[in-house]
Amino acid sequence: MKQPILEITNLRAGVEGKEILKGLNLRISEGEVHAVMGPNGSGKSTLASILAGRDGYTITDGQIVYGGVDLVEMSPEVRAREGVFLAFQYPVEIPGVNTTYFLKAALNEVRKHNGLSELDAMEFLTLVKEKMKILHLPEDFLKRPVNAGFSGGEKKRNEIFQMAVLDPKLAILDETDSGLDIDALKVVSAGVNKLKRADNAQLVITHYQRLLDYIVPDFVHVLSNGRIVRSGGKELALELEERGYDWIVKEDLQTA
Amino acid sequence: MTTATETIEGFVKNEYKYGFITDLESESTPPGLNEDIIRFISEKKGEPEFLLEWRLKAYRYWLKMVEPQWPQVKYPKIDFQKIVYYSAPKKKTDGPKSLDEVDPKLLETYEKLGIPLRERGRLAGVAVDAVFDSVSVATTFKGTLAAKGVIFCSFSEAVREHPELIRKYLGSVVPYTDNFYAALNSAVFSDGSFCFIPKGVRCPMELSTYFRINAANTGQFERTLIVAEDNSHVSYLEGCTAPMRDENQLHAAVVELVALEGAEIKYSTVQNWYPGDEQGRGGIYNFVTKRGLCKGRKSKISWTQVETGSAITWKYPSVVLQGDDSTGEFYSVAVTNNFQQADTGTKMVHIGKNTRSTIISKGISAKNGQNSYRGQVKIQKSAVGARNFSQCDSLLIGNRCGAHTFPYIEVKNATASVEHEATTSKIGEDQIFYCNSRGIETQDAVNMIVNGFCKEVFKELPMEFAVEAQKLLGVSLEGSVG
Structure with missing residues (x-):
């Protein structure tokens, strides 16, 4: 029996008094890959931000249960330590802080939280070098400051690299495909696929079907005007690619 | 939802942990300044005539x-007649001959500050001269140093024991004018440290002076003089703290360094004078003149400073590069939190041929802090092939603080090369959230970013002090975000 990881029920939320999510329902269980697709402004990034705990959003109704407990009550860092990971659409640069140092601090916070011993420098490097292979990263990557001066592709690869090191239970990929050329897209997708296991889950947020040629979802959801208006298998993504979002949005308006 | 801002606001307010007062009987002059006060100080110290004359000329x-008006700092006018110019812990004899004669309360004070004056403990391997209010109370490891010919003692003692050296070098780098x-x-300096490294000697341990202001309404005016003879080497550290008092106190020190041929002086400061409270009440006015003279060929002077304290900091550790092929360096981290103001930087004066200087300045401002970098690079006509590189970076935390940069560059020799780079960045909520979302708490994230920002300077500090500096920075910036 597959355990549910994330259960979102009738979520209503917004920013600065403007409601963006208007009764969203989503249920993700172990071993599943879900894709949430939708036109610009449908609320995709808001969903990602709220799950990660970004400041400035207000939840007015509904529930988000993660691993059986209320996610909303947790601070962003506790969510991370509990296994929620957000791969950012626009990863920020942190000049002066080298990637090794940053990632070691992050991993040890997660380990401490879960009652594991902290890794020392040698143990950490061994682990990290293994994970770097997954993303085909050059050696000097670790010595560079976090995202500083990285190209768009490098930043995205760094996100998935961090995901590989932190080994989350629920990974949320917010438009990870945006700004990637086809080669980078393949590397990143292959990385994500390698990290898939029977006891974790991935929520892939994307505008384009293209990413789903490489990361094959078990479920595809269409987000429109703050709600999931249609769910289906991976064939739904193909249909969207062919026909665009308009027809679903219209159908939704007619039934509403 | 717990917002990042709430989390940040919730942090414990920064407590200045050195703000205690030691209850000691002291001997002080009445407030105010005139020639009699100067004569009194000079007599108290049993000074030779030439020194008294020098003091009076200075006075x-x-x-x-007139007080300088050009720094980018604001403070009410100082009444120089309200300041006490001499205060010393009362003692039975003329000066402690050994640590056993030092008032136990004083020893306790330094223990509390983490500076054990007993010649063992954590700082073993560092010789310490402790200056309490106006006088030096103890100097450790004198014997070990003397074996190498190194003189390290209080300024007053140097005046008594080595008047010829004082006469030769006092005011030779920073004249009273x-x-x-x-x-x-x-005119009024009461004590300080003196250090002399003879030819060819590599000082076997770090030398350190620890300054403490205790008495109320007292100014501290100390004088440090370091002379490094040919091909000698010394690393010197300076630390400072003061009690928390509501009124401002003046600290006006002078530091002179002289490096002869092939000599190297490394001078590091961790300045943590009381910065005033969150409303900007109290704190030390730190108005200091520090200058080094690279007198000989291939000499080198390096200033490293971590400035976290004081209500107002006004100081420009400088190097005059007189000897050919000499090197001057300035590495600085200056933090201004709450209502602190800092106008700090350096001067590099290139006179000799192929002289080189490096300036790395990192300013961090939080809350209402105002941080100015003021630096001058002067290439004289004689300085053929001189090179300078300057980098001034500012980091802002929050929206109410300020960072200012005033670089002055003057080049009179066409073969010189001068580079200046400057950046300003801000710790953004996005950066904090990014760290949070990887499991790192806000305060740890701020520390990580700040330490990353200061890395180039910290690596110049002796190991143990680099760790202290990092911690100090963490404490100074606690609760600064939000």
Whole structure:
């Protein structure tokens, strides 16, 4: 029996008094890959931000249960330590802080939280070098400051690299495909696929079907005007690619 | 939802942990300054005639000077007649001959500050001279140093034991005519540290002076003089703290360094004078003149400073590069939190051929802090092939603080090369959230970013002090975000 990881029920939320999510329902269980697709402004990034705990959003109704407990009550860092990971659409640069140092601090916070011993420098490097292979990263990557001066592709690869090191239970990929050329897209997708296991889950947020040629979802959801208006298998993504979002949005308006 | 801002606001307010007062009987002059006070100080110290004359000349010169108005700092006018110019812990004899004669309360004070004056403990391997209010109370490891010919003692002792050296070098780098506060210091300085490294000697341990202001309404005017003879080497550290008091206190020190041929002096400061409270009440006015003279060929002087304390900091550790092929360096981290103001930087004066200088300045401002970098690079006509590289970075935390940069560059020799780079960045909520979303708490994230920002300077500090500096920075910036 597959355990549910994330259960979102009738979520209503917004920013600065403007409601963006208007009764969203989503249920993700172990071993599943879900894709949430939708036109610009449908609320995709808001969903990602709220799950990660970004400041400035207000939840007015509904529930988000993660691993059986209320996610909303947790601070962003506790969510991370509990296994929620957000791969950012626009990863920020942190000049002066080298990637090794940053990632070691992050991993040890997660380990401490879960009652594991902290890794020392040698143990950490061994682990990290293994994970770097997954993303085909050059050696000097670790010595560079976090995202500083990285190209768009490098930043995205760094996100998935961090995901590989932190080994989350629920990974949320917010438009990870945006700004990637086809080669980078393949590397990143292959990385994500390698990290898939029977006891974790991935929520892939994307505008384009293209990413789903490489990361094959078990479920595809269409987000429109703050709600999931249609769910289906991976064939739904193909249909969207062919026909665009308009027809679903219209159908939704007619039934509403 | 717990917002990042709430989390940040919730942090414990920064407590200045050195703000205690030691209850000691002290001997002080009445407030105010005149020639009698100067004569009193000089007599108290049993000084030779030449020194008293020098003090009086400085005082008379000072009377004609006006306080500098150009720094980017604001403070009410100082009434120089309200300051006590001499205060010393009362003691039975003329000066402690050994640590056993030092008042146990004083020893306790330094223990509390983490500076054990007993020659064992954590700082073993560092010789310490402790200056309490106006006088030096103890110097450790004198015997070990003397075996190598190194002189390390209080300034007063140096005046008594080595008057010829004092006469030769005092005021040779910072003359009393130099500026308002240097003139005042020259007139009234009461103690400080003296250090002499003979030819070819590599000082076997770090030398350190620890300054403490205790008495109320007292100014501290100390004088440090370091002379490094040919091909010698010394690393010197300076630390400072003061009690928390509501009124402002003046600290106007002068530091002179002389490096002869092939000599190297490394001078590191961790300045943590009381910065005032969150409303900007109290704190030390730190108006200091520090200058080094690279007198000989291939000499090198390096200043490293971590400035986290003081209500106002006004100081420009400088290097005069007189000897050919000499090197000057300045590495600085200056933090201004709450209502602190700092106008700090350096001067590099290139006179000799192929002289080189490096300036790395990192300014961090939080809350209402105002941080100015002021630096001058001067290439004289004679300085063929001189090179300078300057980098000034500012980091802002929050929306109410300020960072300012005033670089002055003057080049009179066409073969010189001068580079200046400057950046300003801000710790953004996005950066904090990014760290949070990887499991790192806000305060740890701020520390990580700040330490990353200061890395180039910290790596110049002796190991143990680099760790202290990092911790100090963490404490100074606690609760600064939000």
